[in-house]
Amino acid sequence: MITRREILKSAMLTAAGIAAGAYTPRLARAADPAPAAAPAPAGPFLLPPLPYAYDALEPHIDAKTMQIHHDKHHAAYVANLNKAVADHPDLASKSVEELLKDLSAVPESIRTAVRNNGGGHANHTMFWETLKVGGPAAPSGALGDAIKAKFGSYENFQAAFTKEALGVFGSGWAWLSNGPDGLILEHLPNQDTPLSSGRTPLLGLDVWEHAYYLKYQNKRPDYVAAFYNIIDWSAVGARFDKSKTV
Structure with missing residues (x-):
């Protein structure tokens, strides 16, 4: 006849075995694999490779x-x-x-x-x-002159561009573009682009939450302020020069 003591001993051993079985695989589990590269889309349009490492824009974008x-x-x-x-x-x-x-x-x-x-x-x-770390701190050349003529100073441009970026309700972009009437600042919803209105986009800031929420949460102003540290004004200036010849 099985005694009460033997039943309790058996139950304790079983529980210990279950706990060990649950714990051991956790210790032995391999590290999570690195994220897979984005698959090549099937069709005429291709995802361009990121032109730098994921962490190249730290600490401004993680x-x-x-x-x-x-x-x-x-x-x-x-x-x-x-x-x-x-x-x-x-x-x-x-x-x-x-x-x-x-x-x-x-x-x-x-x-x-x-x-x-x-x-x-x-x-x-x-x-x-x-985007680039260590690029020119402000626009120069023809674009620099155009920004000063339009806004009075680079600082005034920053204030106006920030206002556009913070003025997006929900998801969208802030834009500096060039068109028949010269430089234009605006914000557009979703993924709309100045291209559809006959203007050449020169500088765009993505203010969809997926662009900044992991690092900045709901602090969009901090994200916008950080953006000015990673603008490649050489690339923006080259777009401006090209837009004048089109």
Whole structure:
């Protein structure tokens, strides 16, 4: 006959074995693998590689945000744009800029998809190319002169650009663009771009929450202030020079 003491002893041994079994695999578990690279989208539009390491913009933009922003969000825009034009070979042969400059020529059934995802692709491609640590602290050359003529000083430009960035309700971008009437500051919703209004985007700041929330949470003003530390004004100036010849 099994005694009460033997029953209690058996129960204690079983419980210890279960605990050990649950704990040992946790100790032996391998480290989480590194995030996989973004898959190559199927279609005419391609995700450009990030032109620097994920942590290249630290401490202003953190590495995790850069990885998710490029490999997930930008990749999704490219994939969805390819999906939208899959049955339209005439559109697939055009550049994304050509599509966005003439949205009225895009079939109405896919126009919103091209506007949103094409805009997301074009905007982010330019955004990556605009960011750099250790670049010029302020615009110079023809762009510097144009900014001073338009805003009075670089500091006045910063204040006006910040106002646009903080004025976005929800998701969108702040833009400096060049057009027939010269330099224009504005903010646009979602992934809309000055290209669709006949202007050349020179400088854009993504203020969707996915662009800054991991590091700055709800402190968008801090993110906007940090942005001025990583603008590659040489790249922005080159866009301005090119826009005058188009």
